[in-house]
Amino acid sequence: MFLKNCWYVGANADELGRGLLARTLLDERVVFYRKEDGTAVALEDRCSHRFYPLSKGDLKGDVIVCGYHGLEFDCTGKCVRVPGQTDVPQGSTIRAYPTVQRWGLVWIWMGDPAKADASLIPDIWRQDHPEWKTLFNPPIPVQGDYRLLGDNLLDPSHVAFLHKTTLGSDVAEVPHEMEAFDNSVRVIRWTLDRPAAPMFARLGGFTSNVDRWQIITWTAPCMIEVDLGSCVAGSGAINGDRSQGVEMRSYNFATPCTEKTFHYFWTHCRNYKHDDDNISKITREQVLIALSEDIMAIEGVQAGTDRYPDKRTINTRADGAGLRARRHLKGLIDAEQSEKTSINEAARATA
Amino acid sequence: MFLKNCWYVGANADELGRGLLARTLLDERVVFYRKEDGTAVALEDRCSHRFYPLSKGDLKGDVIVCGYHGLEFDCTGKCVRVPGQTDVPQGSTIRAYPTVQRWGLVWIWMGDPAKADASLIPDIWRQDHPEWKTLFNPPIPVQGDYRLLGDNLLDPSHVAFLHKTTLGSDVAEVPHEMEAFDNSVRVIRWTLDRPAAPMFARLGGFTSNVDRWQIITWTAPCMIEVDLGSCVAGSGAINGDRSQGVEMRSYNFATPCTEKTFHYFWTHCRNYKHDDDNISKITREQVLIALSEDIMAIEGVQAGTDRYPDKRTINTRADGAGLRARRHLKGLIDAEQSEKTSINEAARATA
Amino acid sequence: MFLKNCWYVGANADELGRGLLARTLLDERVVFYRKEDGTAVALEDRCSHRFYPLSKGDLKGDVIVCGYHGLEFDCTGKCVRVPGQTDVPQGSTIRAYPTVQRWGLVWIWMGDPAKADASLIPDIWRQDHPEWKTLFNPPIPVQGDYRLLGDNLLDPSHVAFLHKTTLGSDVAEVPHEMEAFDNSVRVIRWTLDRPAAPMFARLGGFTSNVDRWQIITWTAPCMIEVDLGSCVAGSGAINGDRSQGVEMRSYNFATPCTEKTFHYFWTHCRNYKHDDDNISKITREQVLIALSEDIMAIEGVQAGTDRYPDKRTINTRADGAGLRARRHLKGLIDAEQSEKTSINEAARATA
Numbered sequence A, B, C: 001m002f003l004k005n006c007w008y009v010g011a012n013a014d015e016l017g018r019g020l021l022a023r024t025l026l027d028e029r030v031v032f033y034r035k036e037d038g039t040a041v042a043l044e045d046r047c048s049h050r051f052y053p054l055s056k057g058d059l060k061g062d063v064i065v066c067g068y069h070g071l072e073f074d075c076t077g078k079c080v081r082v083p084g085q086t087d088v089p090q091g092s093t094i095r096a097y098p099t100v101q102r103w104g105l106v107w108i109w110m111g112d113p114a115k116a117d118a119s120l121i122p123d124i125w126r127q128d129h130p131e132w133k134t135l136f137n138p139p140i141p142v143q144g145d146y147r148l149l150g151d152n153l154l155d156p157s158h159v160a161f162l163h164k165t166t167l168g169s170d171v172a173e174v175p176h177e178m179e180a181f182d183n184s185v186r187v188i189r190w191t192l193d194r195p196a197a198p199m200f201a202r203l204g205g206f207t208s209n210v211d212r213w214q215i216i217t218w219t220a221p222c223m224i225e226v227d228l229g230s231c232v233a234g235s236g237a238i239n240g241d242r243s244q245g246v247e248m249r250s251y252n253f254a255t256p257c258t259e260k261t262f263h264y265f266w267t268h269c270r271n272y273k274h275d276d277d278n279i280s281k282i283t284r285e286q287v288l289i290a291l292s293e294d295i296m297a298i299e300g301v302q303a304g305t306d307r308y309p310d311k312r313t314i315n316t317r318a319d320g321a322g323l324r325a326r327r328h329l330k331g332l333i334d335a336e337q338s339e340k341t342s343i344n345e346a347a348r349a350t351a
Helices: A147-153 A156-162 A198-204 A277-307 A317-350 B147-153 B156-162 B198-204 B277-307 B317-350 C147-153 C156-162 C198-204 C277-307 C317-350
Strands: A007-012 A021-025 A028-034 A040-044 A058-060 A063-065 A079-081 A099-102 A105-109 A133-136 A140-142 A177-180 A184-194 A210-219 A223-232 A245-258 A261-270 B007-012 B021-025 B028-034 B040-044 B058-060 B063-065 B079-081 B099-102 B105-109 B133-136 B140-142 B177-180 B184-194 B210-219 B223-232 B245-258 B261-270 C007-012 C021-025 C028-034 C040-044 C058-060 C063-065 C079-081 C099-102 C105-109 C133-136 C140-142 C177-180 C184-194 C210-219 C223-232 C245-258 C261-270
Touching: A007 A021, A007 A028, A007 A245, A007 A261, A021 A245, A040 A099, A040 A105, A133 A277, A140 A277, A147 A210, A147 A223, A147 A245, A147 A277, A147 A317, A156 A210, A156 A277, A156 A317, A177 A317, A184 A317, A198 A210, A198 A223, A198 A245, A198 A277, A210 A317, A261 A277, B007 B021, B007 B028, B007 B245, B007 B261, B021 B245, B040 B099, B040 B105, B133 B277, B140 B277, B147 B210, B147 B223, B147 B245, B147 B277, B147 B317, B156 B210, B156 B277, B156 B317, B177 B317, B184 B317, B198 B210, B198 B223, B198 B245, B198 B277, B210 B317, B261 B277, C007 C021, C007 C028, C007 C245, C007 C261, C021 C245, C040 C099, C040 C105, C133 C277, C140 C277, C147 C210, C147 C223, C147 C245, C147 C277, C147 C317, C156 C210, C156 C277, C156 C317, C177 C317, C184 C317, C198 C210, C198 C223, C198 C245, C198 C277, C210 C317, C261 C277
Parallel strands: none
Antiparallel strands: A007 A105, A021 A028, A028 A040, A058 A063, A099 A105, A133 A261, A140 A261, A177 A184, A184 A210, A210 A223, A223 A245, A245 A261, B007 B105, B021 B028, B028 B040, B058 B063, B099 B105, B133 B261, B140 B261, B177 B184, B184 B210, B210 B223, B223 B245, B245 B261, C007 C105, C021 C028, C028 C040, C058 C063, C099 C105, C133 C261, C140 C261, C177 C184, C184 C210, C210 C223, C223 C245, C245 C261
């Protein structure tokens, strides 16, 4: 159901410290904490003794101590002490998940640890670059299949309806183009010489028409970059000159919690007015309004999907990019599953 | 499970306007609204695209616009516009349900629209007659099988126990008679020369004994008329002269929501003191107390039934009318099902 | 799943009166009340007519009257009246459960009434003895398998971790001994010449080290006696002289509610300062804090067990007594089941 051998955003860097953070990822219970040297640790949130959550325990140095009977586990998941005895029972090791902290996020590898390769983490350098100001946000729990976020963001036609009061107005009929890459699907839409959308009008202070772009790039398994902006109409943005306007990037991560729920992580980068806290405040407020509209739609679609298991959806032209992304992801998951099956079969043949 | 080819009360007329009302009926999600000319419309509450509820959208003239991607549906359920394209995909039509507004209620036909015949709507003329004053009430959600309302109202023996403080007192042993008609079952009970029940004493101002009647008529699938009143003892009510007392009719409609829940619609008609708002207020209060007692009992029986799936109920003499009504309804449902089966078989044979 | 032919604590004596108390025991709904002479009665909480809960009805003398249609049941579960008719339908009798009030508790026998033998009730005489003061407590609902309470109390190694702030501190490594009896398992642990635990320091006013004991006796199916105390170090407690300190007994009863929930009854006896209400108050507060910690652990283990149905727990040395108690209980249940099976088979062979 989920792609395992890949990096997911497990937490914002600023969520982790010397406390214990419990989070369900890909239907597995994980406990996060930081070692004394600051390194992020992710372990299975289950004492191997009686399955009491380790997240209800305490840290002792880099070791996590179960809150019920005091069993201790090191950062590799090895049980290193059972109070009242000198040995440790067989089978007491729990899972440890590789983690990497980068771009202000803690990435977690839920698959085969041997395959965890930090160079596969997407290059979202703006989140750690002096010319860009990044806002982070605590993950929002969403009651929906994580793939619905890609469907939502890859189809700009919904903006005119769902986001009437924030982003959209008269752009439903503006056509968009699609491009596909190795591991990505992109949608590009330019709206030329039109009034600015309410949020951009507020942020950019436009008094005349703008050229407006939406460039949305989905990357497997569940990251969506939104490159959004408006420049004074005719000032050359479509040819690459974005100097006469307002530009932002938002990164959206739909990390699966369970089959039908996900953690919605998002960040927002801008390359103007870094230190203007008021801009930050307004941006966060406006984004959160738009997000809550998306979440309402995603949860409504999930509820409708659950409600009518026997009915078939219909597709519109605007669904093209979303369907392509889903197909690509399904291909990756199928490949991973059949690889796992053939490894298991080989193992059995050897045995 | 439900009788389909019949009229159900879907809403009170005063519940519908230019907003969108979502309601689950017979396990189907329905959205109600009024056209610009006031006609009531009932559509499947499901955009055929991604199953987002249409009730979260907007009206544009007589057309309903999906709140997510803006697909538009007319009053027949036909998809008439998909933003961003000029054609409409195959399979995008949704269900429309025939509706009729009559007697202050909006009736809905959940079965084959070709069979919807407005002349089958029960004739409850008092709800639209100058000599009668009718109170309407928003439907009450009940956690129970809709047939339990018939069981309840057709058995007056419960009044002495469940409605001690409102309707009943010493009448448990008074026998009742049962009559059966084509599509109805009736229970008749006269209690002669006894003190008035608390509610009637308040409304009728009786200072001496009364003759009291309860004439309850169940009509398939789920309407129950209650003809209730008290007259001065010996003043001739039993022979048809109801002039020396207080008379009321209440109409009860248990429209199924799901298998184990229903919407309890009720109305209350009286032919005295039309303009006395205080009488209306007291009546509504008293009826709602009695109803809440019935609902408590219905929900308790439903819970008990769910709790003991393997135990068999026992029947008492007072259950006769209720059992007869259930048998009749089952016969109608079975007939409808076997008709559907034979139509399907004929269709398959032809194909 | 449950042992049936044995006594369970069904209620505290002070919970019962002339009202109706509904409680689920061993997955059966029971209604408790007292007869006019004060005798405790326990009946199936189900009117045999439509399964309306009898606990929503009323008492009429020693008879319980259903709140819906007025059927009456005597203390043996026999239906003695159906309003509106002179006879009583076949199959209208409901179950009555033997009860005995003893030691301030009402014991209930959920199995074959013919086998109910009051002499099998455990002898916890301190709860009814002038030299001991007993505190009773309303049962606490716990979301866990009732056997988890035995696991918890029979393993004193958890005290140092779960009860840091109340009972425990540095005693995790103190070894304990186990003894097994006919129907009981006992764990004994002495901690000599150590500072008093916070709760005992408060109650006993110790200024120097103490000798401390924990003697925990589980008795099938679900009673755990905790004999707990501290005396001035070296004053002879280990040889039986408990005069220089503080001694308490707590009795814990995990009466199953459903498969995964139980009612936690507990009492607390002390043989000092009977009339000091402040000691009673502090004791109750401290015990409730420790209990809430145990309950948190039990509910956490239950959740973990449900979460990982395919994973195997590991055992530690400290689990020995708990595992032994579970094995013994399983033996009793298996024996009861196979006896039932052979009786059924014999009955079938005869028929």
